[in-house]
Amino acid sequence: NTLGQALMRFHRYQPLLHTLVPTTFRAEAGVVVLGWSTERRSTVLSDDVLGSGLMRFMKLLTGRNDVKPILMKTLNGPYLSSLLERQAEAMLQALPKQDPLLSDVQQAILSIMQDSAPSMALVAERIGMAERSLYRALEARGTGFKELVRALRFELAKDYLRGSDLTLPNISLLLGFADQSVFTRAFRQWSGTTPLQWRKQI
Numbered sequence: 001n002t003l004g005q006a007l008m009r010f011h012r013y014q015p016l017l018h019t020l021v022p023t024t025f026r027a028e029a030g031v032v033v034l035g036w037s038t039e040r041r042s043t044v045l046s047d048d049v050l051g052s053g054l055m056r057f058m059k060l061l062t063g064r065n066d067v068k069p070i071l072m073k074t075l076n077g078p079y080l081s082s083l084l085e086r087q088a089e090a091m092l093q094a095l096p097k098q099d100p101l102l103s104d105v106q107q108a109i110l111s112i113m114q115d116s117a118p119s120m121a122l123v124a125e126r127i128g129m130a131e132r133s134l135y136r137a138l139e140a141r142g143t144g145f146k147e148l149v150r151a152l153r154f155e156l157a158k159d160y161l162r163g164s165d166l167t168l169p170n171i172s173l174l175l176g177f178a179d180q181s182v183f184t185r186a187f188r189q190w191s192g193t194t195p196l197q198w199r200k201q202i
Helices: 003-017 044-062 077-094 100-113 120-127 131-140 145-162 168-174 180-191 195-201
Strands: 023-028 031-036
Touching: 003 023, 003 031, 003 044, 077 100, 077 145, 100 120, 100 131, 100 145, 120 131, 131 145, 145 168, 145 180, 145 195, 168 180, 168 195, 180 195
Parallel strands: none
Antiparallel strands: 023 031
């Protein structure tokens, strides 16, 4: 019935869902404080998913869009920073020419990709253009929406595969594929080899 009740229920059952380590939970001066001990055995990706999920849940439960974290401390901060840097570099490789519209489209594709497969309709809505206008603008630049998505995904995939910190299921998720098998088929079309074989060759 209330956010407090929901968080207490989360506190009770969270070890079964996430880190196998109980949360610490308290409310003070209008601020909710959630934490975990350093014994937690979660992954970087699961920590990020849990944090964003909690924020979304709190907004839905309270009906307020101004709910936001005041301070976040994590052992994985450098990792997240390096992931964002790799995404930025992949965007430059996929789109070497500086073009404000194409850059906006890339940013929208990357943002949508975190939740699902990007579509032209979603991207057009995200950047404030009519879908038909976006189609014509891309055509005038000698490219198309599918080509932009493919190029960005391919550059991101290669960059993620160069490191050993991301598993193939994690990479599939980051690229907005339904599952690893779909990612593997797409990567084979792009490169002529599977992601695992490509990783072993570099």
